[in-house]
Amino acid sequence: MSNANSEILVDVDGVEMVFRRGAEEIHVLKDLHLKVPKGEFLALMGPSGSGKSTLLNLIGGLDRPTRGKVRIGGEPLEGLSDRRLADWRARHIGFVFQLYNLVPVLSAERNVELPLLLTHLTKAQRQKHVAAALNMVGLSQRARHFPRTLSGGEQQRVGIARAIVTDPTLLLCDEPTGDLDRKAGDEILDLLQALNREQGKTIIMVTHDPHASARASRTVYLNKGQLASEPLQ
Amino acid sequence: MAGPINWLSQVISITKFGLLGIPGRIGSVAAAVCGIAGVVTVLVGVLSIGAGFRRALEVSGSPDNAVVLRSGADSEMVSGLSREDVNLISEAPGVRRDNGSPLASPELFVIINLPTRATGMDANVPMRGVEKAAFQVRDHFKIESGRALEWGKNEVIVGAGASGQFAGLHVGGKVPVGRFEWPVVGIFSAGGSTAESEIWTDARVLQAAYDRGDSYQSVQARLESPAKFQAFKDELTTNPRLNVKVVRQNDYYAEQSTAVTKLINTLGFLVALLMAFGAVFGALNTMYTSVSVRKREIATLRALGFGASAVIASVMLESLALALGGGLLGGGLAYGAFNGFHTSTMNWQSFSQVTFAFQVTPELLTQGIVWAALIGLLGGLFPALRASRVSISAALRDL
Ligand SMILES: Nc1ncnc2c1ncn2[C@@H]1O[C@H](COP(=O)(O)OP(=O)(O)OP(=O)(O)O)[C@@H](O)[C@H]1O
Ligand SMILES: [Mg+2]
Numbered sequence: 074m075s076n077a078n079s080e081i082l083v084d085v086d087g088v089e090m091v092f093r094r095g096a097e098e099i100h101v102l103k104d105l106h107l108k109v110p111k112g113e114f115l116a117l118m119g120p121s122g123s124g125k126s127t128l129l130n131l132i133g134g135l136d137r138p139t140r141g142k143v144r145i146g147g148e149p150l151e152g153l154s155d156r157r158l159a160d161w162r163a164r165h166i167g168f169v170f171q172l173y174n175l176v177p178v179l180s181a182e183r184n185v186e187l188p189l190l191l192t193h194l195t196k197a198q199r200q201k202h203v204a205a206a207l208n209m210v211g212l213s214q215r216a217r218h219f220p221r222t223l224s225g226g227e228q229q230r231v232g233i234a235r236a237i238v239t240d241p242t243l244l245l246c247d248e249p250t251g252d253l254d255r256k257a258g259d260e261i262l263d264l265l266q267a268l269n270r271e272q273g274k275t276i277i278m279v280t281h282d283p284h285a286s287a288r289a290s291r292t293v294y295l296n297k298g299q300l301a302s303e304p305l306q
Numbered sequence: 307m308a309g310p311i312n313w314l315s316q317v318i319s320i321t322k323f324g325l326l327g328i329p330g331r332i333g334s335v336a337a338a339v340c341g342i343a344g345v346v347t348v349l350v351g352v353l354s355i356g357a358g359f360r361r362a363l364e365v366s367g368s369p370d371n372a373v374v375l376r377s378g379a380d381s382e383m384v385s386g387l388s389r390e391d392v393n394l395i396s397e398a399p400g401v402r403r404d405n406g407s408p409l410a411s412p413e414l415f416v417i418i419n420l421p422t423r424a425t426g427m428d429a430n431v432p433m434r435g436v437e438k439a440a441f442q443v444r445d446h447f448k449i450e451s452g453r454a455l456e457w458g459k460n461e462v463i464v465g466a467g468a469s470g471q472f473a474g475l476h477v478g479g480k481v482p483v484g485r486f487e488w489p490v491v492g493i494f495s496a497g498g499s500t501a502e503s504e505i506w507t508d509a510r511v512l513q514a515a516y517d518r519g520d521s522y523q524s525v526q527a528r529l530e531s532p533a534k535f536q537a538f539k540d541e542l543t544t545n546p547r548l549n550v551k552v553v554r555q556n557d558y559y560a561e562q563s564t565a566v567t568k569l570i571n572t573l574g575f576l577v578a579l580l581m582a583f584g585a586v587f588g589a590l591n592t593m594y595t596s597v598s599v600r601k602r603e604i605a606t607l608r609a610l611g612f613g614a615s616a617v618i619a620s621v622m623l624e625s626l627a628l629a630l631g632g633g634l635l636g637g638g639l640a641y642g643a644f645n646g647f648h649t650s651t652m653n654w655q656s657f658s659q660v661t662f663a664f665q666v667t668p669e670l671l672t673q674g675i676v677w678a679a680l681i682g683l684l685g686g687l688f689p690a691l692r693a694s695r696v697s698i699s700a701a702l703r704d705l
Contacts (some may be wrong), residue, residue, distance in 0.1 A: 130699040135609055156613060163611025170702070174606040178326035190319055191312060191611045235610075 082243060082275050083109035083132055088141030090127055101127050103298035105141070114269040114276045116286035118304065119295035125279040126247055128295065132277065133166045133245045134158045146242060163191040167236030169246035173228040175220040175235075182207065182216040185234045192239065206234040210264060226257030233264060237274070244268065246278040250285055262288045316612050320620035323603065324596060325627065331599060334592045339632040341588035342681050345581045346636025346674040351644045352574030353673070354664040356567040359651065362662035363563035366499035367556030369532040370402075371443060374525040374542065377551045381562070382415040382523045387550070389520040394548055398541045400534035401527050404442060409528035411439035414509050416516055418483060420472040422650075429650070429659050431472055433462075433483070433505040435512030435522075443528045446497030452477035453492050457508050460515075463492040465502035467661030471650045481505060484515050500559070503650065503661040526555065566651065582681055585632075589685020593625050597693035604693055605701030614694040621690035622683060629682020633675040640674065641666045 090102040101124040109115050119125050130136045131143055134150050143150045145165065153161055167188075175184045182203050189199040207213050210230040220228055229249060236244055246265065250258035266288050268274040278289060286292045294304045328335050374395050379385035387395075395401075396410040403409065414435030419428045434440075438457075441447050455463050462481050469475040480487040488507065496502050513519065529538055532554075539552040597604065604617055645666035650659040 126699070126703070130702075133609070135698045135702075156615075159608065159611050159613050161611075162609065168606075168609050170606070174602060174702075176323050176603055176606075178323055187319070187607070188610050190315055193312070 080111045081108050082111040082113075082146055083107065083277070084142075084144040085128070085132065086142040086144065088128075088131060088138040088143065090124065090131065090136075091139040101298060102131075102138070105298065105300060107293070107300055109275065109277060111275055112269070112273050114266065114288070114290045115278070116289035116292040117277060117279045117295060118281065118283075118286055118292060121281075123295045124298060125295055129245050129247055129277060129279055132243075133168060134162050160191075163188060164239065165242040167239065167241040167244045169229070169232050169236045169244065169249045171248040171251040173220070173225075173232040173252075175228055175231055177220055180217050180219055181212060181223065181231045181234075184220070184231055185238050187235060188239045202238050203234075206238040207231075209237065209268075210234045224257070225253050226260055229253060229257070229261050230264065233261070233268075237268065242275065244274050244276040246276065248279050248281065250280065250282060255284075258282070258285065313613065313616055316616035317619045317623065320604070320607060320612065320616060321623045321627070324600065324620060324624040327596075327600065331592075331595055334595045335628060338585070338588040338592035338685070339628055339635065341581075341585040342629050342632030342678050343636035343639060345578055345585045345681065346633050346678050347639045347643070348581055349574060349578035349677055350637055350640035350666060350670045350674040351664075352577060353571060353670050354640065354644045354666045355649075356570035356574065357667050357670060358662045358665040359570065359660065360563045360567045361665050362498060362500060362503075362660060363559040364556065365497055366501065367554070367559040368445065368528075369554060369556055370529055371555035372527045372529060372535060372538060372552055373555050373558045374527060374550050374552050375523070377549045379551070382413070383417075385415075385523045387412070387522045387525065389522075391548060391550065392522055392525055394545065395525045395527065395542060395550070398527075398538055400529050400538035400541070402530045407439075409439055409442050411443045411526045412437060412509065412522040413440060413524050413526060414512050414516075414518060414521075415523045416512065418481065418505070420474065420481070422471055423473050424471075426473070429472070431468060431505060431659055432503065433481075433507065433512070434501075435509035436506050437509050440506070440526070443526045444496060444499070444501065446495070446499075447501075448495050449492050450495050451493045452490070455491070455506065455508060458511065459508065460486060460488045460511055461491045462488050462505050462507045463494050464490050464506070465504050465661075466493055466495045467502035467648070467650070468505060468659075469493050470648055471503075471659065471661050475505070483507075483512075486515065498663075500660055503659060578677065582677060585681050586684050589625055589629060589681055590688060592628065593621060593686050593689035594692070596624065597621055597689045601693075601696065601701050601704065605696070605698045608698050609702065618690040618694045621693050622686040625686025625689070626679060626682045629678045629685070630675065632682075633678025636678065637666075637671045637674045641671070 085105060085107040088102055088105045092099040092101060117125050131138050185203045185206050186199055189202055207216055210233050212230050215223060215227060250261050262285055265276055269276050280286050294301045296305045375385035376387060392412040396408040401408045401410050416433050417430045418433050420431045422429050450466055464475045474480060475490060477490055477493060479490045481490060529535055535554055542548055542550055542552050644664040647664040650661040
């Protein structure tokens with residue numbers, strides 16, 4: 074991307090996240106800053122419990138920070154009501170989950186169609202988008218299959234098709250290869266890399282696996298609530 | 307962006323996934339559906355008793371007819387009219403005439419003891435002494451088997467309802483009247499009215515057997531039209547030679563049914579209410595299970611942009627759908643088990659047994675379905691609120 078460094082898509086500005094568990098306060102993120110330019114494939118690493126998922130959820134508008142601002146494409150999320158935030162997610166964010174989170178009673182194509190139910194597309198238009206997304210992840214032949222009849226890698230590809238079917242601004246992947254073997258994991262990483270390089274998708278991927286983060290254009294490390302560009306020893 | 311159509315399609319899809327997932331938690335779903343079906347069966351079943359009783363008394367009264375009793379008497383049992391009273395009543399204006407003779411039926415009313423077929427225990431059975439006019443002031447009177455009464459004979463005909471409920475009341479059977487036993491010569495129907503609960507005989511014969519002289523207890527008069535009632539009543543109540551009260555026949559029977567119907571309905575509601583309480587917990591349990599099994603699925607849908615209110619509506623809708631299933635099942639069961647079931651009960655106004663059939667009416671079925679729907683909505687509400695309030699990120703973390 075020619076203007077990759079000029080246009081900031083994700084701007085996490087002085088974010089603090091505190092969870093309460095009874096009387097106990099857990100400070101997960103402290104005065105955290107992160108800027109992700111449009112078109113970047115960012116890997117987010119860090120020890121278990123360091124707050125990687127928490128940060129991803131804040132960027133995706135699933136949670137609201139205790140302090141600080143999250144702006145996506147210039148839009149400050151704290152200004153949106155829950156209702157509008159849900160609409161905003163539907164339009165701008167594609168989520169990919171570690172455990173795929175497919176609806177078990179729906180076939181692959183119906184799962185991929187889900188986010189499109191929130192749009193004004195007609196049935197025929199939806200079907201076209203679904204077919205394109207399944208084709209992109211190489212699962213056109215499995216459109217009618219139910220999740221339980223698909224392998225883990227195939228299920229995750231359905232998950233990715235569901236995440237990209239609305240052509241979102243930003244793909245957020247929380248350990249997308251965490252439950253897959255090396256071969257299936259590599260296929261998923263190939264796919265994400267292709268989406269980033271060929272379609273210019275901005276991707277933030279949480280991972281524990283250096284092999285996975287090596288595919289990203291940049292890696293940041295979360296530790297003790299702060300980000301660093303090098304892993305802490 | 308999210309218009310109402312969009313919202314509705316969200317609700318429909320989430321509900322659909324919930325319903326499609328039912329086979330996976332069939333146990334708790336079946337328990338809740340059966341619980342609700344039980345409530346509806348009991349409610350509709352018990353209320354059908356009241357409805358049947360009310361109907362039996364309602365069809366007994368015609369707006370064309372008036373009942374004349376001694377003033378102060380609430381029922382035929384405690385009434386008494388002399389032959390002169392009867393003549394004055396018959397000649398009053400407004401009474402319809404057939405070939406010159408008034409359609410006014412003086413009737414005698416006594417109670418005899420007969421064992422019931424079901425338990426063998428003695429019960430009070432009403433016995434009516436009638437004259438020819440009795441058949442003219444009643445619609446739908448029909449001899450079903452045997453033959454009609456012959457006048458002046460010690461013999462009886464028996465209503466179909468009484469015949470089914472009490473021992474010995476078949477053609478060729480015998481009825482103990484005082485020291486005598488009178489043969490049953492016929493069985494009659496009377497359009498489902500209370501007459502079907504009675505034994506009929508010649509009024510003169512009954513007067514003699516009970517030493518009643520020439521007295522009667524009521525006159526059932528057929529009026530020229532319902533509009534003539536007021537004039538007929540005024541004429542009789544202002545006549546200084548008479549001391550009577552005049553009521554429309556349908557009011558007379560309606561009043562008789564209110565006490566018993568009220569009792570039955572109160573009982574039905576109480577039992578159904580207690581059961582409904584249990585059924586609400588059954589529904590709550592089922593829907594809590596549903597939303598906790600689907601916790602991650604619902605969180606995923608919300609992450610994708612489905613709205614919290616759509617989640618609430620769809621959980622309620624799922625609960626409602628299950629409840630309506632239970633309601634229909636219960637209504638069907640009640641209809642199959644109770645509709646047309648014949649029994650008899652004490653009519654406290656006449657101190658005698660009224661036989662009637664349970665009536666599972668469309669109104670009762672509707673009422674049962676409404677109860678089921680309320681149970682379903684109540685049982686779905688709290689699980690729905692819980693499902694919508696749980697934080698998306700927390701639900702996604704839970705495995
Ligand atoms: N909803 C919540 N309520 C309370 N505590 C929470 C909540 N979400 C996260 N936490 C806590 O915040 C901390 C960070 O959690 P988070 O899931 O972000 O870590 P992570 O880096 O993604 O870990 P992992 O690599 O194991 O997925 C943990 O201590 C966790 O227990
Ligand atoms: Mg995590």
